[in-house]
Amino acid sequence: MTTPGTRIRLTGCAKTFADGTRALEPLDLEVNAGETLVFLGPSGCGKTTTLRLIAGLEMPDACGRILFDDEDVTALPIEKRNVGMVFQSYALFPNMSVAGNIAYGLKIRRVPEAERRRRVAEMLEMMRITELADRSIDQLSGGQRQRVALARALAVEPRVLLLDEPLTALDAKLREDLRLEIDRLLRRLGITAIYVTHDQAEAMALGDRIVVMSKGKVAQIGRPRDIYLKPADRFVADFIGNINRLSGMVRNGLLELPGGTLPWDSPDGPLQAALRPESLRIAEDGLPGLTGTVISAFFLGDRQRLLVEGVAPEPLIVDAPNRIEISAGDTVRLTFDADALIPLSH
Amino acid sequence: MSDMRENTLLALLLAPALLVFVAFFLLPIGRLALAAGSGPDGIMAYAAILTDARYRESLIATVLLSAGVTLATLALCAVCGLFLERNRFPGRAVLIGIMTLPLSFPGVVVGFLVIMLAGRQGLIGDLTQALTGSKLVFAYSMAGLFIGYLYFSIPRVILTVMASAEKLDRRLEEAARSLGASTFAVTRDVILPGLLPALLSSGAICFATSMGAFGTAFTLATNIDVLPMVIYTEFTLHANIAMAAALSLILGLITWAVLALARTAAGSSVAAAG
Ligand SMILES: Nc1ncnc2c1ncn2[C@@H]1O[C@H](COP(=O)(O)OP(=O)(O)O)[C@@H](O)[C@H]1O
Ligand SMILES: [Mg+2]
Secondary structure: OOOOOOOOOEEEEEEEEOOOOEEEEEEEEEOOOOEEEEEOOOOOOOHHOOOOHOOOOOOOOOOOEEEEEEEOOOOOOOOHHOOOOOOOOOOOOOEEEHHHHHHHHHHHHOOOOOHHHHHHHHHHHHHHOOHOOOOOOHHHHHHHHHHHHHHHHHOOOOOEEEOHHHHHHHHHHHHHHHHHHHHHHHHHHHEEEEEEEEHHHHHHOOOOOEEEOOEEEEEEEHHHHHHHHHOOOOOHHOOOOOOOEEEEEOOEEEEOOOOOEEOOOOOOOOOOOOOOHHHHOOOOOOOOOOOEEEEEEOOOOOOOOEEOOOOOOEEEEEOOOOOOOOOOEEEEEOOHHHHEEOOOOO | OHHHHHHHHHHHEEEEEEHHHHHHHHHHHHHHHHHHHHOOOOOOHHHHHHHHHHHHHHHHHHHHHHHHHHHHHHEEEEHHHHHHHHOOOOOOHHHHHHHHHHOOOOHHHHHHHHHHHHHHOOHHHHHHHHHHHHOOOOOOOOOHHHHHHHHHHHHHHHHHHHHHOOOOOHHHHHHHOOOOOHHHHHHHHHHHHHHHHHHHHHOOOOOOHHHHHOOHHHHHHHOOOOHHHHHHHHHOOOOHHHHHHHHHHHHHHHHHHHHHHHHHHHHHHHHOOO
């Protein structure tokens, strides 16, 4: 039942709505066969619009083309594209049972009854909701509904699975569980999947690659690790995870910051960079460090998050190990490695 | 404690409504039932409805007419209501205004309009006279009644359908389409089930209104008698109060049963829709 993934290409796809809203600037994009691609960005940046273009629910502006493998599907309406869709609002048919929902696409395709029943059972089992088969939709919890929606979308073996914020309506614990399950599912099926979210943790966990979007444009495309460690610009750096800004001066092999100096191996001149909270460490006694004062300390279990002022022009967010006893008002000495710095051009 | 006080308060507030109910509903109905049984034929007045051809045919004609009008109105309004809700075009507001205009007309005026359209001096008559040489007149037949009833049924139903269409979740249709459903299949499997509660309830109202409509039939003075007309003539011309009362009760009973049935069906379809 493995669906061989479809490669998807968009060339010059822009979208201007009837009211003149330019939701998407011309976009070129390639989604590899079997890949999970995540669209990530703040609300209103054009993620859903892009997904709907790929689904066939919207037409790109003139010149835009969409290809599934080598087939040009630009002019095909959604019902001819064979795409699976999963919505934030589940969009299950309220007048059908769970099994009825899952069977719907097969019925439309006139799959014979016996085969249909077998396939529905298979889907129910895959999503671990076999016992819900005869329930009506309003008897299900949000998590169960989204499982049914996934089963319904996958039952027809779509060429690509399109998910628009599928976990956003669920509460935190459930979201985590279902996210893991979706991840396993997508890897096992090898289906090409496009996943829209505004949640960066979700994007990191699920995406083979992430497309970070801003105001209808792509800000960066890359593996989660590249996007986190080498953000293309300030927007991406700010949007993904937490970031600290450093501005200091290098003089005679020393980096000078408000909290002191660190030995520094780069040419003299001003230094502008960013730094992730986990790249800052408490300096060992006797080694160089930058002195600051802890304004607040939050114990998070696996680590503690400190806000330290006096080290850099702006207060720094620091992730410290959970075993060190620290509280607000303490003086700390911080250090970091040169290769942890994220250069920021703008 | 406060619960009890609240209940007492509610009961007090309900009292006037209850009084009105008893005074204007139960008492007259009771008298009506008594009147129906106190004629020369006694309780047999009810049986006459079935045995006397005139009453029986009137009853059947009224039910068929009302059912036909209801079905036609529903079909028409489902299409138009959905279209009007989903499309924005110049003149849309005017069109909705025109379609809901009959809401303000009494039955007499509707009957008058039908005569102007399809009566002996009507528009259609003149037109067919000029075109074919023979005059098409149908205002005074079943067709005239049908047109008239349709005309005054449309506004209520179309407004209900539009309100309900506005609340349909478009994502459901998109999901169905993504699964390969054609426009026809989407309409059958998603849109109509979504509109069903509204269609059932407005259809029931439409049926009830048609069953009891009097003004239009009176104005058209048709050769087929609908039940309210028969009741009127029994009461005023023949002074057959017992028969008029029996017919009234039967008319009320059928209408009430249809309304109750529709409410149950709508209720269960709403429950299924969650
Ligand atoms: N049908 C539409 N008509 C007009 N503007 C729209 C329509 N759909 C979306 N938009 C606008 O396009 C922009 C992008 O929307 P969307 O793709 O839904 O963003 P996202 O999913 O990233 O939150 C927004 O400014 C939104 O208001
Ligand atoms: Mg969106």
